[in-house]
Amino acid sequence: MTTSNDIVLVEDIVKDFRPGFGLRRKRVLHGISFRVREREIFGFVGPNGAGKTTTLKVLMGLIHATSGRTSILGNAVNETAFRRQIGYLPENPYFYDYLTGREILDFYAKLSGVERNLRASRVDELLGLVGLSQAADARLRTYSKGMLQRVGIAQALVHDPQVVFLDEPMSGLDPIGRKDVRDLILRLRTQGKTVFMNTHILSDVEMVCDRVAIIAAGRIRYEGAIDEFLVAGEPEADLVLAGLPAETAVELEERFGAKLRGHGEQIELRVAEKDASPAMRLALNAGARVVSSIPHRVSLESIFMTAVNESQDEEAAS
Amino acid sequence: MILRIWTLASNTVREAIRSKLLYTLLGFAIALILLAIALSQLSYIDNDRILQNFGFASIRLFSVAIAIFVGVNLIHKEVDRRTVYTILSKPLSRSEFLLGKYFGLLITIWLQLGIMVAFFVGTSVVTGASLGLSDAAVIALLCVELALVVAIATLFSAFTTPMLASFFSVGIWIVGNLTRDLKLMGAKASDTSIEWVTTWLHRVLPDMASFDLTIEAAHGLPISASDLAIPMVYGVGYIVILLMISMAIFERRDFR
Numbered sequence: 001m002t003t004s005n006d007i008v009l010v011e012d013i014v015k016d017f018r019p020g021f022g023l024r025r026k027r028v029l030h031g032i033s034f035r036v037r038e039r040e041i042f043g044f045v046g047p048n049g050a051g052k053t054t055t056l057k058v059l060m061g062l063i064h065a066t067s068g069r070t071s072i073l074g075n076a077v078n079e080t081a082f083r084r085q086i087g088y089l090p091e092n093p094y095f096y097d098y099l100t101g102r103e104i105l106d107f108y109a110k111l112s113g114v115e116r117n118l119r120a121s122r123v124d125e126l127l128g129l130v131g132l133s134q135a136a137d138a139r140l141r142t143y144s145k146g147m148l149q150r151v152g153i154a155q156a157l158v159h160d161p162q163v164v165f166l167d168e169p170m171s172g173l174d175p176i177g178r179k180d181v182r183d184l185i186l187r188l189r190t191q192g193k194t195v196f197m198n199t200h201i202l203s204d205v206e207m208v209c210d211r212v213a214i215i216a217a218g219r220i221r222y223e224g225a226i227d228e229f230l231v232a233g234e235p236e237a238d239l240v241l242a243g244l245p246a247e248t249a250v251e252l253e254e255r256f257g258a259k260l261r262g263h264g265e266q267i268e269l270r271v272a273e274k275d276a277s278p279a280m281r282l283a284l285n286a287g288a289r290v291v292s293s294i295p296h297r298v299s300l301e302s303i304f305m306t307a308v309n310e311s312q313d314e315e316a317a318s
Numbered sequence: 319m320i321l322r323i324w325t326l327a328s329n330t331v332r333e334a335i336r337s338k339l340l341y342t343l344l345g346f347a348i349a350l351i352l353l354a355i356a357l358s359q360l361s362y363i364d365n366d367r368i369l370q371n372f373g374f375a376s377i378r379l380f381s382v383a384i385a386i387f388v389g390v391n392l393i394h395k396e397v398d399r400r401t402v403y404t405i406l407s408k409p410l411s412r413s414e415f416l417l418g419k420y421f422g423l424l425i426t427i428w429l430q431l432g433i434m435v436a437f438f439v440g441t442s443v444v445t446g447a448s449l450g451l452s453d454a455a456v457i458a459l460l461c462v463e464l465a466l467v468v469a470i471a472t473l474f475s476a477f478t479t480p481m482l483a484s485f486f487s488v489g490i491w492i493v494g495n496l497t498r499d500l501k502l503m504g505a506k507a508s509d510t511s512i513e514w515v516t517t518w519l520h521r522v523l524p525d526m527a528s529f530d531l532t533i534e535a536a537h538g539l540p541i542s543a544s545d546l547a548i549p550m551v552y553g554v555g556y557i558v559i560l561l562m563i564s565m566a567i568f569e570r571r572d573f574r
Contacts, residue, residue, distance in 0.1 A: 017574070060407050062573040080411050088407035094399045096329070098336040110325045111408040155404055165407075 008036035013068035043209035051218040087156035091167040097141035112159035126154040145172040221307035235273040240291040248286035323418040330422020347380035389471025390483035413565040452535040462553035463529035469560040494526035
């Protein structure tokens, strides 16, 4: 159901590609649905080849969906006028390298309909924002990958859009550049903008995103607020035991549902946090030694890995 | 809409001005015109006619070559280098993008033609060769022909590789120059199916020979207003159809 503050709406999108000239089709998006709300930073997360960039291209009107419905700010994505309100940074952006940094931003500002009397000051402002003022009059062919990424971010913002779509925005940036971009994304939220961010770098997502959707093999596996993810599920603990008799290991599995993994003479097992003490007592009584006991934090990474493993299992089963 | 198309067109011209390839081709064309002067001086009969024939032929051949070989890359390069991604995310349609690129290349080609013609006129004045309105008519129709050639190259560039687009564009230009002769040959053939094929080739493919008034100009033959107007209307009509097909194809493309 659409709510009034849904900025991006994706409903049951299917995308098939023809790999060659034949009639055979390959399905890369299997009816995905999600929504992005006003003034949130939305992380669209998935491994390489999961369908993140394809989804973003569908939203940008660069690829036509086979079926389903997409809208941005209430507009169908094949319309053009509303794009005055959106900015887009593609993955590994490429620009006309015969232009200077200032010229390329002026070019995009013109295309975006920025008024003539505001253009020069807006371009200067953006060059300063992404730290390219010094290189503004150098041709883009002399720019490094990180500098081109900054140009990409600047062109996405040059017309002061309401919604910004970023495909791997930290790609090609050094640690300082990554922090700058993270800060910039957070600043966009304080300015009331909505940010959609494609990435596979989970630490970035945990640091900046309000909500996240995880996509794997063309299917949405999870969607929700970051906080919900991190507190979801029962807390667990990882125990490492040495000298555990085989029959006790079986008993631990049966009584506590422990997942066991052997590491030489040591055995690592994960149990519910409430079962950690009884499990350790059982092991000690059987003559085993407790090497370590560490509470296991449910992180975005573990959810991500679960999603990826599920998709791989499904693929193997089919 | 016009402002956006103009922004793209002027940027395409700027790209050409900053490209070394076009200057090289332009250099070759001017060298060939110089060769025409040298040849005309060697001949003991009708120096003016040799200069005009060879000069116009050089200008036409090089202009068409530049139009095709730059034109076939026009859209493909944008997609291949993914510059199209950021541009199409802005508030402009794919058709506006294609028209902007088309007019940008056309202005570039006409600018180059202008330089070659200026050089040709200069050498004609220096060598004392006569120039008249018929020469201006030749250049006017060459402008239309080039606009048509750029439209053909743009059409193929919208959906195929530069290699195939070059092959198709050159092929159409060559066959387009021969369709009148083919039609005449077909009319004389005993097999009616041959006549049918050559007639339809003449109808469907662009009649490039209709834009060539070089012989009339070189021999001082009269050129009427209709000799100029009819090919112009025909050319513009053909260009509009080609651009509409190009836009329809480009609108449906997926940029993967």
